[in-house]
Amino acid sequence: MPPPADRSQAPGQASVELLAALPALMLAAAISVQLLLVGYSLSIADGAAEAGALAGAAGRNAREAARGALPGWARGRSRVSADDGLVRVEVRPPAPLAAVASALTVSSEAWSRPAQGGG
Numbered sequence: 668m669p670p671p672a673d674r675s676q677a678p679g680q681a682s683v684e685l686l687a688a689l690p691a692l693m694l695a696a697a698i699s700v701q702l703l704l705v706g707y708s709l710s711i712a713d714g715a716a717e718a719g720a721l722a723g724a725a726g727r728n729a730r731e732a733a734r735g736a737l738p739g740w741a742r743g744r745s746r747v748s749a750d751d752g753l754v755r756v757e758v759r760p761p762a763p764l765a766a767v768a769s770a771l772t773v774s775s776e777a778w779s780r781p782a783q784g785g786g
Contacts, residue, residue: 701762705771708760711741712775719747719754720777729754744768753778 719733729749733756737745744759755776762768 701760701767701771704760704762705773708741708758708771709773709775711737712745712756712758712773713777715745715747716754716756716775716777719749719756720752720779723749723752723754723781724779726781752781 715733715736718736719729722732723729729752730747733747733749733754734742734745737756737758740761741758744761746757748755753776755774757772757774759768759772762771
């Protein structure tokens with residue numbers, strides 16, 4: 668039977684390896700959270716564009732409806748345009764750096780026929 672392995676040669680090695688891996692784990696977590704925020708921003712941009720298009724089809728102000736469909740935090744980070752039935756919503760997701768937020772800006776469009784006058 669072989670002798671048991673000598674484990675006294677590297678006490679604390681696992682702790683050192685964990686400390687060495689922590690920055691990579693934290694970076695991976697930060698990237699994952701940022702991707703979730705981008706996905707959520709795209710989802711709310713989609714909903715706002717659709718709300719604006721539906722309002723335009725009903726004869727209401729599409730731009731105001733799209734802006735009203737955005738959550739409060741996104742209103743200051745968005746740009747909404749509505750022209751001839753096309754509603755476009757751009758949202759900058761929250762990010763630690765402004766340059767990152769600008770680079771990750773998401774947009775969504777929805778189109779509807781304008782309301783028919785004289786019904």
